[in-house]
Amino acid sequence: CRFRRKVSRFPGPTQLPWLGRVHDLPIRFMWLKLKEWADEYGPIYYTEMLGAKVLVVTDEKIAEELLVKRAKFNSDRPAVRSLFDSKSTDGSMSYLPLMGKNKYWARQRRWTHASLTEAANLQYYDIITFEVKRWLFRLLVEPDAFYDTIDDLASKVMCTLTWDDPDLSETNTKLAWGLLTQMSPAGPLTNVLTPLWHLPLWVNPWKRAELQRQALQDGWWDQRLQESRSKLRQGRLRHCWTRQYLENAKLSGDREAASCIGMLALVGVFTIAAPAKYFLMAMVHHPHWLMRVQAELDRVCGDRLLTLEDSPALPTLRACIKETMRWKPNVPSGVAHETEADDYYGDCFIPKGTRILPLDWAFLRNPAKYPDPDSFRPERWLESGWPTYEAPLTQFPTLKGMSSFGWGQRACLGQMLTQDELLLTCGATCWAFNLKFKVRNGARVPVPLNKSNSLLIIKPDPFEMEFEPRSPARARLVESNWRTAEETDRRMRLAVAGGGVGVGIGGRG
Numbered sequence: 001c002r003f004r005r006k007v008s009r010f011p012g013p014t015q016l017p018w019l020g021r022v023h024d025l026p027i028r029f030m031w032l033k034l035k036e037w038a039d040e041y042g043p044i045y046y047t048e049m050l051g052a053k054v055l056v057v058t059d060e061k062i063a064e065e066l067l068v069k070r071a072k073f074n075s076d077r078p079a080v081r082s083l084f085d086s087k088s089t090d091g092s093m094s095y096l097p098l099m100g101k102n103k104y105w106a107r108q109r110r111w112t113h114a115s116l117t118e119a120a121n122l123q124y125y126d127i128i129t130f131e132v133k134r135w136l137f138r139l140l141v142e143p144d145a146f147y148d149t150i151d152d153l154a155s156k157v158m159c160t161l162t163w164d165d166p167d168l169s170e171t172n173t174k175l176a177w178g179l180l181t182q183m184s185p186a187g188p189l190t191n192v193l194t195p196l197w198h199l200p201l202w203v204n205p206w207k208r209a210e211l212q213r214q215a216l217q218d219g220w221w222d223q224r225l226q227e228s229r230s231k232l233r234q235g236r237l238r239h240c241w242t243r244q245y246l247e248n249a250k251l252s253g254d255r256e257a258a259s260c261i262g263m264l265a266l267v268g269v270f271t272i273a274a275p276a277k278y279f280l281m282a283m284v285h286h287p288h289w290l291m292r293v294q295a296e297l298d299r300v301c302g303d304r305l306l307t308l309e310d311s312p313a314l315p316t317l318r319a320c321i322k323e324t325m326r327w328k329p330n331v332p333s334g335v336a337h338e339t340e341a342d343d344y345y346g347d348c349f350i351p352k353g354t355r356i357l358p359l360d361w362a363f364l365r366n367p368a369k370y371p372d373p374d375s376f377r378p379e380r381w382l383e384s385g386w387p388t389y390e391a392p393l394t395q396f397p398t399l400k401g402m403s404s405f406g407w408g409q410r411a412c413l414g415q416m417l418t419q420d421e422l423l424l425t426c427g428a429t430c431w432a433f434n435l436k437f438k439v440r441n442g443a444r445v446p447v448p449l450n451k452s453n454s455l456l457i458i459k460p461d462p463f464e465m466e467f468e469p470r471s472p473a474r475a476r477l478v479e480s481n482w483r484t485a486e487e488t489d490r491r492m493r494l495a496v497a498g499g500g501v502g503v504g505i506g507g508r509g
């Protein structure tokens, strides 16, 4: 910073009045350009985007200083233009991750944290294991549908945790996609050309579309709550987050509960399915790591499916999952915080209302912390000598605390669920199948590594691959595991309907 206090400025690209620097900032793969600027201007630089002030941070220590140590006034969110009241300033209470730092956010964060912690402590009532068994079976009978059935697996887990009903998954996934698109800069034009949002309704297709999307989503969430209430009255609702609300409230009422729970169901779909897809790609491209994971699983589990209790004995699997998330982060731009007070960083002034963007792509491509950053190198978590190695391997590597989950008071609440669901899903898949390139007309069908959308949570473009059962015996196990789980679940539902309302925790898998 070149000037005296108060007039000091952060480095950054030259700005045009109001427009800032958007003309050469592509909407697609924006994180790559932001990282390029970091390489030119340093680990904290300033830019403007159509009136918004943005500080881009690419050094973890600076993110820690601004977003953790100064969390008290750096934990607000910028408004998303193409959603109505995204910050819940007017009490719409719909989107916890997007809310400003207000009382609705505090209440829902507490409630969500308690619900997710209880579920983790009770091993998700066996729901993940149950759905993983279903997914393996689907891979056996319709392997080419894997790209969609893995989204469905994640959605079914969330729909069962929230409403005890996996059959809701298809609509849940559609709604998750709708919201994700609506909130992303690469979504509707009005998120970038924000003044367009204020056009009168009759010439404003963006606002009309959003009114429709929101009505559909809110109506569906309300229906889920009412349906769950009537199932509970009839003794047919097993343990789930809606039942938890209906039995001991702790939220302000049905409107808030319906959206807090509905949002939770949406947020666990693509966040988990995308890294699972990248894991499959990593295994196809790095068969020697697949073989190491399979050897570890065979040694620890033999012919049975892994459980969460096996985790300490599976460091190679954990390393491959963590390395996937480092190599192909699924929220590469990071999620911005907004400042609530004027502040300084060194001599440089940060006006109230500045967005601080912790650029995850850059943290995870830091060659000092991650030598050979562009390569998939799980050994960086397993062998001493690498900067990221940590012992004991019964505990490390762990996903918890990765920069990808964000910072300070806004840090992701789904870290344990992500870790546990990815362990069970990725582990079970490697246990059951060899993951390979497809061969067509004698040639390998490519699995491209750098094709994805550019939404806030990205996922790879559809690709093809082969799931080959590791042996006929393993294929039979996959089938019998699913048939038994399905039958147990059917009996449990009958028992609950027959008056055994206490039944419902565990036993599904």
Ligand code: HEM
Pocket: 096, 097, 098, 099, 109, 112, 264, 267, 268, 271, 272, 275, 330, 331, 334, 335, 336, 337, 404, 405, 406, 407, 408, 409, 410, 411, 412, 413, 414, 415, 417, 418
């Ligand atoms: C790989 C998986 C995931 C990644 C990379 C991820 C990443 C993030 C990030 C970057 C944030 C914002 C942090 C910040 O502002 O500093 C966040 C917030 C959040 N995440 Fe996740 N997430 C993942 C999975 C999940 C799952 C599975 C759930 C729950 C089912 C979840 C629930 C939430 C919630 C509720 C918030 C909002 C917290 C708040 O605003 O106070 N996330 N996540």
